[in-house]
Amino acid sequence: MISVTVIGYGKVAYHLINAFLKSDTVDLVEVYVRDLAKAKTLDGKVEVTHKIDQLKKAHVYIVAVSDNAITEVSSKLKVTSGLVVHTSGAASINTLQTKVHKGVFYPLQSFSKAKKIDFKKIPFCLEAERDTDFKTLEKLAQSIGQKTYSLNSQQRQYLHVAAVFVNNFTNHLFKVGNDICDAHDIPFEILFPLIRETALKVEKMHPKLAQTGPAIRKDSKTIEIHLERLNEKQQTIYKLLTKSIQNG
Amino acid sequence: MISVTVIGYGKVAYHLINAFLKSDTVDLVEVYVRDLAKAKTLDGKVEVTHKIDQLKKAHVYIVAVSDNAITEVSSKLKVTSGLVVHTSGAASINTLQTKVHKGVFYPLQSFSKAKKIDFKKIPFCLEAERDTDFKTLEKLAQSIGQKTYSLNSQQRQYLHVAAVFVNNFTNHLFKVGNDICDAHDIPFEILFPLIRETALKVEKMHPKLAQTGPAIRKDSKTIEIHLERLNEKQQTIYKLLTKSIQNG
Numbered sequence: 001m002i003s004v005t006v007i008g009y010g011k012v013a014y015h016l017i018n019a020f021l022k023s024d025t026v027d028l029v030e031v032y033v034r035d036l037a038k039a040k041t042l043d044g045k046v047e048v049t050h051k052i053d054q055l056k057k058a059h060v061y062i063v064a065v066s067d068n069a070i071t072e073v074s075s076k077l078k079v080t081s082g083l084v085v086h087t088s089g090a091a092s093i094n095t096l097q098t099k100v101h102k103g104v105f106y107p108l109q110s111f112s113k114a115k116k117i118d119f120k121k122i123p124f125c126l127e128a129e130r131d132t133d134f135k136t137l138e139k140l141a142q143s144i145g146q147k148t149y150s151l152n153s154q155q156r157q158y159l160h161v162a163a164v165f166v167n168n169f170t171n172h173l174f175k176v177g178n179d180i181c182d183a184h185d186i187p188f189e190i191l192f193p194l195i196r197e198t199a200l201k202v203e204k205m206h207p208k209l210a211q212t213g214p215a216i217r218k219d220s221k222t223i224e225i226h227l228e229r230l231n232e233k234q235q236t237i238y239k240l241l242t243k244s245i246q247n248g
Numbered sequence: 249m250i251s252v253t254v255i256g257y258g259k260v261a262y263h264l265i266n267a268f269l270k271s272d273t274v275d276l277v278e279v280y281v282r283d284l285a286k287a288k289t290l291d292g293k294v295e296v297t298h299k300i301d302q303l304k305k306a307h308v309y310i311v312a313v314s315d316n317a318i319t320e321v322s323s324k325l326k327v328t329s330g331l332v333v334h335t336s337g338a339a340s341i342n343t344l345q346t347k348v349h350k351g352v353f354y355p356l357q358s359f360s361k362a363k364k365i366d367f368k369k370i371p372f373c374l375e376a377e378r379d380t381d382f383k384t385l386e387k388l389a390q391s392i393g394q395k396t397y398s399l400n401s402q403q404r405q406y407l408h409v410a411a412v413f414v415n416n417f418t419n420h421l422f423k424v425g426n427d428i429c430d431a432h433d434i435p436f437e438i439l440f441p442l443i444r445e446t447a448l449k450v451e452k453m454h455p456k457l458a459q460t461g462p463a464i465r466k467d468s469k470t471i472e473i474h475l476e477r478l479n480e481k482q483q484t485i486y487k488l489l490t491k492s493i494q495n496g
Contacts, residue, residue: 168461213416
């Protein structure tokens with residue numbers, strides 16, 4: 001049994017708490033919430049505190065707060081044993097200010113409170129200063145999830161940048177595609193199967209080999225026709241990504 | 249029963265032939281192949297011809313050849329009745345040269361011969377000069393697939409451009425993400441669940457509302473840190489797409 005305290009009640013904290021409550025191998029000791037009124041949904045399910053300097057003993061203290069608040073919040077914990085971890089993809093392990101050992105417990109996914117999260121499908125990127133702490137985090141991740149990876153702070157930060165490309169930027173391309181469809185009375189849903197296939201293909205084939213379309217074929221006639229159909233903003237993106245594909 | 253002749257034996261033709269052969273409501277009359285040696289896999293399954301000017305009677309002649317060849321190939325068909333259609337997303341209906349009525353039978357997906365295709369999951373974009381021909385194409389599409397859409401040539405061409413954004417360009421962003429991971433010994437597979445979620449989310453939420461990340465949050469500190477980690481080429485893409493997200 002691993003005893004855990006969650007500090008914070010944002011999106012990541014919310015989903016972790018719900019997952020821990022369902023797990024047989026995790027003892028959720030308490031949840032620290034700055035504003036007790038905001039944590040009413042937790043009533044009766046778990047102990048809630050707003051006294052950050054008086055937390056009970058736990059094996060792992062999970063600081064699930066925004067990146068900017070990690071240093072400040074962690075420095076207020078007056079814990080003398082156990083492991084303090086944060087849940088951020090972008091922040092270094094050393095962002096944590098604590099006298100005990102540190103670690104990172106980063107579930108890689110975009111969360112929203114409204115949407116149910118299945119941690120079994122979400123990879124956990126773990127980091128710790130000591131082997132024994134790493135093993136604790138691994139157990140903790142496996143108690144609610146499945147896949148774990150060992151990444152140091154630098155790797156995790158590069159992963160975070162890569163995630164911006166495959167998630168944020170990809171979603172923006174969907175938005176451009178949607179705009180084009182809307183402007184010409186084309187149901188955007190026609191593209192759903194293609195979007196789905198593109199995403200699934202990458203699991204089976206290196207994206208460099210999976211590349212299709214006029215750019216990689218150097219089909220300048222089609223590229224020209226396409227450019228004529230786009231507005232200036234869309235053209236800029238089209239030209240840059242076409243060039244980038246052609247340069248490999 | 250709709251009688252169909254397929255002209256060509258490229259990727260689209262290959263998958264259509266296999267689907268028609270399995271359908272109870274389609275009579276596949278014959279397949280025209282320029283080079284008989286290349287169509288050995290069809291042996292015994294369907295009649296094969298290389299005499300394009302002596303095709304048998306059919307309701308629909310499907311010219312499934314590359315865009316550049318549509319005009320030339322269709323002009324060689326000496327058919328006097330029925331409907332001649334092409335399967336291209338980019339070519340106008342008028343690319344077809346024929347004395348009979350024309351149409352378009354465009355399954356929107358990226359095909360490869362190696363991969364099995366389930367037409368039930370692929371939308372068919374249809375166009376015809378006459379209502380009665382449109383209904384024939386609709387029946388034909390439904391005999392092997394499910395969803396059909398009526399798009400005119402201009403709409404289909406815009407759809408084709410939108411597909412470049414959501415498929416070709418998206419795949420290139422996956423490649424950039426993969427490059428970043430490779431350069432720092434990060435298993436790219438960590439990102440698969442996120443890629444999958446991003447693609448599925450667009451089916452439930454408008455991509456403008458689904459946008460997350462430092463660009464939409466105008467989190468200039470994170471953007472700066474990300475840029476420091478990228479090479480020049482990656483930076484150019486990062487900057488342009490960040491700006492585009494921020495400009496809505």
